Amino acid sequence: MFAKVIIDIKHQNVNHHYDYIINDELKDDIKIGMRVLVPFGAQTRMGFVTDIIEKSSTATKEILDILDHVPTISDELFYIINDIQKQSSELYSSVFDTVIPGEIKLDYDKDVYLLNEKECPEDLLSNFNQKGIWHLKKNQFDILPRLRRLQKNDVVEIKLAIKQKTNKKYKTTYTLNSNHTYQKIDKYPQLKDIKADIQYDKNQLISLGFSISQINTLTKHQVFILSSQQMIRNIKHVFDDKDKLVQLTDEQKLAAVLIKQSFNQSKTFLLKGVTGSGKTEVYLDVIEDLIKQDKRVLVMVPEITLIAPMAQRLKSRFSSVAIYHSALSAGERLDQYQMILNDEASIVLSTRSGVFLPIKDLGLIIMDEEHDRSYIQTEHVTYDAKHIASLRSTYHHIPLVLGSATPSVVSMYKALGHEYTLLNLTSRPLGIEQPDIKLIDMKDELKQKNTSIFSRDLLISMKDRLKKEEQTLILFNRKGYAPFVLCRQCGDVPKCPDCEISLTYYKDKNILKCHYCGYEKPFNQTCEICHQNAVKEVGVGIEYVESELKRTLPNARILRMDRNLTQTKGSHEKIWHQFLNHDADILLGTQMISKGLDFPKVTLVGVLMADLSLKVPSYLASEDTFMLLTQIAGRSGRHQKGEVIIQGYDLKHYAIDALTKGYDTFYKEALYERKLSQYEPYSHVSQFLIEGQSYLKTYQNAFLLKKRLSKLETVTVLGPSKALIKKIRQNFRFVVTIKYKNIDHDTIKEITNDLSNDDIHIKYYPNLDMI
DNA sequence: AGCACGCCGACT
């Protein structure tokens, strides 16, 4: 028997199957989808078995070992991988990497053994430990050629040290052995406190009065028996587990019943309900029924910030909830993955990367906030978690429930066209009225001589909330203190040397920073070009808003929340917890604050420069803007009547104007616009990103790409145009956009491969308009 | 990607 194996190397030259002999020892255990260890040239590498065959004309070497008990890539995962590969030209190894957790990949370090100390050059000797072993990490590999020459003369021996990137965590425990034969136990009076049948860890024994050497002596004489136990790293959330059991409304009951009737069918539901209409209650009710049938559920949220509140709801009603997202530590993530693989979790709560998790007996997939763009991965191997979820729904014959207060135009279109089943929750069970929404044109404010970034109405309302001890949310969607700085003498704007975009000014650290590549340098008032002392910040960033707020309302306690502040683990939960405890009056933030926790005391929401996100050059800009504003407006007055004040310059645009009129108005306008310009759902839109170091060559290939694509029937080609990020890390970027009804992905792959070379890289983004 | 191999120039 032979196995077809994909090697874990991301390189075009080795991007194909290699055949290996399966020896008799491994024959019974090996299965398709397992990770194996194989010889590869002079190396030993990990690979994935993709097929087991009877005949092979190329196999010469044997598989060394099997690394799994259960296949890492299940049949279902192969089905998903196949779908991803159909429309992308990514390397096999990259796709495998996307669908499995990075923690189970291998690290290939080296152990160097010292054989002949006298012959070894002196400058190397200090690297070896007492046992004569030097553990060499990846970043020290440049010394390898020298070591190999020493190996030839038998001075050292280099051995491969393979280990999984992350491993299970074990804890040693001590149990009393009642049958021990050690005589001198009188010396240890502490032993009388040790109970049989209890496992003690080292710290417990120390606190009972044992010294470390005493513990070792007693272990040596078998008074204590050592055992090793796997520890599941516990995932803590700042929130308490509490959930009120509520009676479902008739609407909610109906929605739940319709979903329950479709267990065992691959049907997609669109659960549409305004904020506070109780979509989560419907989820919980359906999940409960499903778990009684001993099936598993995958619950997905678009962002890590939404994990905690959903985890709280789920954990208070159900035991065995596994949680999976990118902010877990590597160890935590591995543990959760193992739990899921071993079928120890009935509910899996995750962000988009969890859509590939190996859940057994999957019975239902729920995607909350289905309209959220975070479900789409645009870096590395691109995929849309919503699409993957629908593949799994088909594969298992199970329902997929998409929930949203503001469904994406495409989902709503499908629901109204009966491709999906629409479930509508119209009433707010608590009977709270929708908040008042006021649109304020800042051009009028200026005419009235108000030059502040806050309108007079917003200022009055904020002061009013302070007096009433109620809370305010302020949304402002731009990071930093100022989007750029400008020399008032010569007009020079400092730019990133690699990305050619203006550097954002951060006042607290007094630095200029590139948003795309992270390049930073200290801010200097003296212009580098004309050497005048005239460099000043221009425009408004969130840090500037914060300082203005503090200046205008000196008594208010203000919290700020943006991506820069919440990069450390658990920090956003901490800020939310503070705000929930009313340790602050105003929470100022970027779009992060538009979703997540329910703040009962918030009765005012203010949005500054609401039309900022309309300026993004994409047909999705108006949809994103409407969703963001509706979402943030819904945060006001969850428990008593609230107020929303929206400031901007272009308030007549339907994405903002429809806020006062409702989702249906927005949907009609958006659909009309898309029909006119033939965008989704009337045509599909995909993009090509053409990158290269030479401006001219890159543009030329982009133009050739356009010419090749234009020859295809039923395809409309737009561009090439400069990408939203024109240049990043020394590479110029152009975009070609296509609109089509049907397309042959193989032809697309062929064209992009033809036009890609060492200098020019072309990446195809199916169903995307974001670059 | 990462290994061996072979060529070459620098240094003893």
Add this chain to the structure above:
DNA sequence: GTCGGCGTGCTC
């Protein structure tokens, strides 16, 4: 003659 750097070709 040996050491170290770099280009090339190959991996079942």
